[in-house]
Amino acid sequence: MTVTVVGVGGSMRPGSQSEGAMHAVLAGAREAGAQVRAISGEDLVLPFYDPHAAERTPRAEQLVSALRSADGVVLASPGYHGTISGLMKNALDYVEDLRGDDRPYLEGRAVGCVGTAYGWQATVSTLQALRSVVHALRGWPTPLGAAVNSTETRFEPAGECSDAKVAGTLRTIGLQVVEFAQQRR
Numbered sequence: 001m002t003v004t005v006v007g008v009g010g011s012m013r014p015g016s017q018s019e020g021a022m023h024a025v026l027a028g029a030r031e032a033g034a035q036v037r038a039i040s041g042e043d044l045v046l047p048f049y050d051p052h053a054a055e056r057t058p059r060a061e062q063l064v065s066a067l068r069s070a071d072g073v074v075l076a077s078p079g080y081h082g083t084i085s086g087l088m089k090n091a092l093d094y095v096e097d098l099r100g101d102d103r104p105y106l107e108g109r110a111v112g113c114v115g116t117a118y119g120w121q122a123t124v125s126t127l128q129a130l131r132s133v134v135h136a137l138r139g140w141p142t143p144l145g146a147a148v149n150s151t152e153t154r155f156e157p158a159g160e161c162s163d164a165k166v167a168g169t170l171r172t173i174g175l176q177v178v179e180f181a182q183q184r185r
Contacts, residue, residue, distance in 0.1 A: 001185065002033065002034065002035050003029075003032075003033065003034040003035070003071045003072065003178050003181040003182060003185075004034065004035050004036075004037070004069060004070050004071050004072075005026065005029040005034045005035070005036045005037075005070065005071065005072040005073065005074060005174070005177055005178065005181070006036075006037050006038075006039065006066045006067060006069075006070040006072075006073050006074070007022045007023070007025065007026045007036065007037070007038045007039065007040070007073075007074040007075075007076065008022075008039050008040070008044070008063070008067075008073065008074070008075055008076075008088070008091055008092075009021075009022040009039075009040055009074070009075055009076030009077055009088065009114070010022060010040030010041050010044070010076065010078075011041070011078050011085060011087060012041065012042075012045070012087065013041075014041055015156075016041075016078065017078065017116045017148070017150045017153075017154070017155050018076045018077055018078040018114070018116040019038075019040045019041065019076065019155075020154075020155020020156060020160075020161070021076045021114045021116050021146065021148050021155055021161075021170060022038060022040065022074055022075075022076035022114065023038065023155075024155065024160075024161050024167060024170035024171065024174075025074045025076065025112050025114060025146075025170045025171075025173045025174040025177075026038060026074060026174060027170075027171065027174065028170060028171035028172065028173060028174020028175050028178075029072065029074070029174035029175070029177055029178050030174070031171070031174070031175070032174065032175045032178035032179070033178065034071075034072070034174075034177075034178045034181070037066055039062070039063055039066060039091075043059055043062070043063070044059075044063075044087050044088075044090075044091050045059065045087075046059055046060050046063070046090055046091065046094065047060070048090060049090055049093035049094055049096065051096055056097070060094055063091060063094055064094055064095075064097045064098065067094075067095060067098065067106070068098055068101060070109060071109065071181035071184070071185075072109055072110045072111070072112070072177035072178060072180065072181040073106060073109055073110075073111045073112070073139065073177070074111070074112045074113075074114070074173070074174070074177060075088070075092075075111060075112070075113050075114070075130050075134070076113075076114040076115075076116065077114070077115055077116070077126055077129075077130055078115075078116050078117060078126070079115055079116065079117030079118075079122035079123055079125065079126035080122075081122075082121070082122050082125045082126070083125060083126060083129045084115075084126055084129045084130055084133070088130075089133075092133055092137070095137050104138065105137040105138045105139070106134065106137040106138055106139030107138040107139075108138075108140075108184055109139050109140065109181070110139070110140050110141075110142055110176065110177045110179075110180030110181055110184075111134045111139040111140060111141055111142065111177070112141075112142045112144075112145070112173035112174065112176065112177045113127055113130040113131050113134060113141055113142070113145040113146075113173075114127070114130075114145065114146040114147075114148060114170065114173070115127035115128075115129070115130060115145075115146070115147050115148070116148040116149075116150050117148075117149070117150060118149070118150050118151050119149065119151065120147070120149055123147040123148060123149050123150075124147045126147070127145050127146065127147045130145070131145060140180060142173055142176040142177055142180070143176060144169065144172055144173050144176060145173070146166070146169050146170055146173060148166055148170075153166045
C-alpha cells in the first residue's frame with residue numbers, strides 16, 4: 001500500500017520560498033515511494049476557523065479531507081514576526097475538524113517541519129513554533145527539521161534549491177516522513 005504525504009505551506013505569493021522548500025521535502029517523500037499532494041497559496045485562503053460553524057468552504061473541505069487521509073504531513077511556513085504565518089495558523093486550526101476521527105488530529109502521523117525567513121532568528125523561531133503546534137495536535141515531528149534562511153538559500157518553484165546542503169536536509173525530512181509512515185503500518 002502506498003504512503004500518502006500531504007504538504008501544507010507557502011504564502012500568498014506564488015513560488016514563495018516556503019512553498020519551494022515544501023516541494024523539496026515532498027520530492028524526498030516521492031523519492032521514497034510516497035504519493036504526494038501539495039496544498040499551498042490560494043488553496044490556503046480559508047475563512048477564519050470557527051469551530052461552531054457547521055459549513056465549510058470547498059477549499060476547507062479539501063484541506064481537511066487531505067489531512068484525514070494523509071499518512072504523513074509536511075508543514076512549511078514563512079516566518080512572520082518571529083512565528084508562523086497567519087495563513088499557516090488558520091490552516092492548522094482546521095485540523096480541529098479531525099478531533100472525532102479514529103486518528104484524531106495528527107495522531108500517529110510523522111510531520112516534517114520547515115521554517116523559512118529572512119534571517120536566522122525568525123527562521124529558527126518559526127521552526128520551533130511549527131514543532132510546538134505539531135506536538136499540540138498529537139503529531140510526531142520528524143527528528144530533522146529545517147530552518148532555511150532565505151537570505152542565503154533560494155528555491156525555484158518546483159523545489160530546486162540553490163544550496164546542496166539545505167537540499168539534502170529537506171530531502172532527508174521527506175524520507176523520514178515516509179519511513180515513519182511505513183513503520184506505523
